[in-house]
Amino acid sequence: MLETLAPFIQLAWSPGPFELGVILIVALLLFGGRLPNMMRNMGRGITEFKKGIKDTSQDIQNTIDKSSEEEDRGENSNS
Secondary structure, eight states: OOOHHHHHHHHSSSHHHHHHHHHHHHHHHHHTTTTHHHHHHHHHHHHHHHHHHHHHHHHHHHHHHHHHHHHHHHHHHHO
């Protein structure tokens, strides 16, 4: 019996467009003044994170390149 009612119960508790609109308005009233600043800081954080990833990948690639050059020099000197 509950298995057949489960989709209807789930539908009853999911917010519709009106409820989502009310939630959005309340969120804007509560955080409206701080929202632009929060989004700006989040953007800066994402930018810094991407720069960190790029720098780390460049460091790893440089290390790989240096080790392969050293191996090539070692093979050439042994020949």
